[in-house]
Amino acid sequence: GIQVEQSPPDLILQEGANSTLRCNFSDSVNNLQWFHQNPWGQLINLFYIPSGTKQNGRLSATTVATERYSLLYISSSQTTDSGVYFCAVLADTDKLIFGTGTRLQVFP
């Protein structure tokens, strides 16, 4: 089945710093989403981005489907950005396959 890997596994930042999270996938996908799981466990959908670039406030994402990767950019990070970031893909089935996650800690 399709493999989804994320890097880095852990990231520690000071408030105000910028960061880039990467998601690599092993096969063609037709649906890629980024999620943030907050410290209370709630998964929040950030982006639906099978290709191209989208921006939402301090967050933006780019997917290059032909090269099988997606990037999530966080600018001017805040402590509330802490948590785990997952990318998830849909291949030829209806189920989302989640990546390994990046755990982000932002300190004041």
Place this chain on the structure above:
Amino acid sequence: GAGVSQSPRYKVAKRGQDVALRCDPISGHVSLFWYQQALGQGPEFLTYFQNEAQLDKSGLPSDRFFAERPEGSVSTLKIQRTQQEDSAVYLCASSLVPRGFGYTFGSGTRLTVV
């Protein structure tokens, strides 16, 4: 409702006990998914419903796991004779249409088997 609601929020079960976890999806959402998330891991697919039909149950780890969605809305995940390795957070998600982009997750049920 406005979101996906799961109950109970926490469940402690003695080994060998049966448990039932409930998911109330967003009204009108066709697709419903169950995921299992072990500590420090990403969510892993368990099963998928389109309306009342269970289209994919390939992720259920054993025949002790059973899910149903009899009227195409509320779903129940049942685990029989719980084992310690069943301890995890069980997440439910719904989507308006199959293969859509708007997956909404519930807050999960944290199951601890002692």
